[in-house]
Each structure stands twice: as structure tokens, then as C-alpha cells.
Amino acid sequence: MTKADIINSLFENVGLPKKESEEIIETILDAMKKTFSEGESIKISGFGTFNVRKKRSRRGRNPKTGEDIEITPRTVVTFKPSNHLKANVE
């Protein structure tokens, strides 16, 4: 499923015109991305939690060449599904 299919499903389930669906999905995604960029987590009850985590620098290896490299510190977004979602899909 891609963004276009989500737009279609909003059209079919809520009756929202496709152009408006598209705009509001972008707004939802932008609002979530902005929240992550401020380092804030998002908890959607019944769906799951997106956590923003800071990773420290660590040693890694290029799996192709076997070369030792330093993995730079970075920020990642992780997702933990709610128990409800887990029970359904896992």
C-alpha cells in the first residue's frame, strides 16, 4: 500500500474528495515529522508509539569489504506497535 492507496481509502471510507484527502494526509505527515524533528515522541493509542532515539557513535564494519568504520552518532525514529495492533498482525 502506498500513499495513493491511503488517499483512496479516505475517499472510500470517509467520502473526503481525493484532493482534500491528499492535502490532509500531507498535513498529518508533516505535523508528525516536525514533532520528531523537535525530538518529541508520538503516542497513538490503539496504534503504537513512535520514539525518537539518539544513537551514540559506534564501531561498525562494511559488510561488503570487511573494513572497520565508525558509525556516526545519529537520531532514529523507532516504532513500537500497541498491544492491540500486535495481537492483530503478529
Place this chain on the structure above:
Amino acid sequence: MTRSELIELVTQRTPGLTRVQTEIIVEAFFQSIVDALNRGEKIEVRGFGNFRLKQRSPRKARNPKTGEVVDVPAKKVLHFKMGKELRELINKR
């Protein structure tokens, strides 16, 4: 941030829609992802991230309390991988 705070933020940014309308749409948005996962589909949202089910092989594990060996059956786990645009956004500067 919680679901209701997200709904609030989206309402502010969407003139012409009431809070109740936004709420219905935000619900439907997450529901469409849940529905796709229930069908076993992978979800790709360009710039944001992908959700997919990863297959885990069965394995033997140990009960840490008793030391007893237990069989862990094969299962699927839901995995989120953030998209390129999101990765760059939260890692800039």
C-alpha cells in the same frame, strides 16, 4: 505528543475543517494502515517511512528464571523503517 494533540495540530493547520472532521480523518488514516497490515501488506509512505511484517524463524530460548529450554515459534513482527526525507530532517545540522 498524543493522538488528541496531533488532531489539534492538524485542525489548526487545516482551515475549513472542524475538529470533529479532522478527528474522523486522522482515525481513518491510521485505520487504513492497520487494515493493510491485517491483510499482510507492506505500507510505503514516501518521505515518512515503511511499515512491514518481518518473518522471525522459530528458535530455542531459555527461561531466565528456571534455565529451562523453551521453543519460541515462528512469528511475524511489525517493523518500521524511517524514510530518507525523515532521516535527513531529524539528522540535519
